[in-house]
Amino acid sequence: MIICAGNNETFDFAQPTGVGLIETAMNLTRLCMFDKPEFLLFVGSAGSYGDAKLFDIVESKTASNIELAFLSNDAYTPLDNVVTTNETNKKDIVVNSSNYVSTNETLTKNFLKFGVGIENMEFFAVLKVAQEFNVPAGGVFCVTNFTNKNAHEDFLKNHKKAKELLSLHVKKRIKELTKK
Numbered sequence: 001m002i003i004c005a006g007n008n009e010t011f012d013f014a015q016p017t018g019v020g021l022i023e024t025a026m027n028l029t030r031l032c033m034f035d036k037p038e039f040l041l042f043v044g045s046a047g048s049y050g051d052a053k054l055f056d057i058v059e060s061k062t063a064s065n066i067e068l069a070f071l072s073n074d075a076y077t078p079l080d081n082v083v084t085t086n087e088t089n090k091k092d093i094v095v096n097s098s099n100y101v102s103t104n105e106t107l108t109k110n111f112l113k114f115g116v117g118i119e120n121m122e123f124f125a126v127l128k129v130a131q132e133f134n135v136p137a138g139g140v141f142c143v144t145n146f147t148n149k150n151a152h153e154d155f156l157k158n159h160k161k162a163k164e165l166l167s168l169h170v171k172k173r174i175k176e177l178t179k180k
Helices: 020-034 105-113 121-132 152-177
Strands: 002-004 041-047 058-062 061-063 082-084 094-096 116-119 137-146
Touching: 002 094, 020 121, 041 121, 041 152, 058 094, 058 152, 061 121, 094 121, 105 116, 121 137, 137 152
Parallel strands: 002 041, 041 137, 061 094, 094 116
Antiparallel strands: 041 116, 058 137, 061 082
């Protein structure tokens, strides 16, 4: 099953599950309860913490839920804040998820020290639900912006092209898999 966030981030080949961690968790749980998929593939846009370039396609099976306050030692969590469905030893770019879009470029560079390369609002919820239902899962992302003061404007400017690139990438991958 291929899923996406929704609102203005939809694809003709993907089912929307909601924007942000909460909507995604609720709606994806409902989907898995009534029609458990064999595999979940999340498709969406992402902001880069600095290494990934605009319009890069990033595939990952690992997500985190780390808030900016953690990076400045202003918060902690007793919860497990990293989840992966990566069963290989292949190094993944970690995708951070929060209900907020980061705009502090100086602070977000610290994510790179932990192997966290991009952010997407929904992916952590997708992997947590997949883990709960024992469903293999992954994500494909296209970078629309950097995590800086222009994040929102750049996202809006680059979103249409990113969706086109994601569509081409996913459809190409589907063709490759169906030939096997």
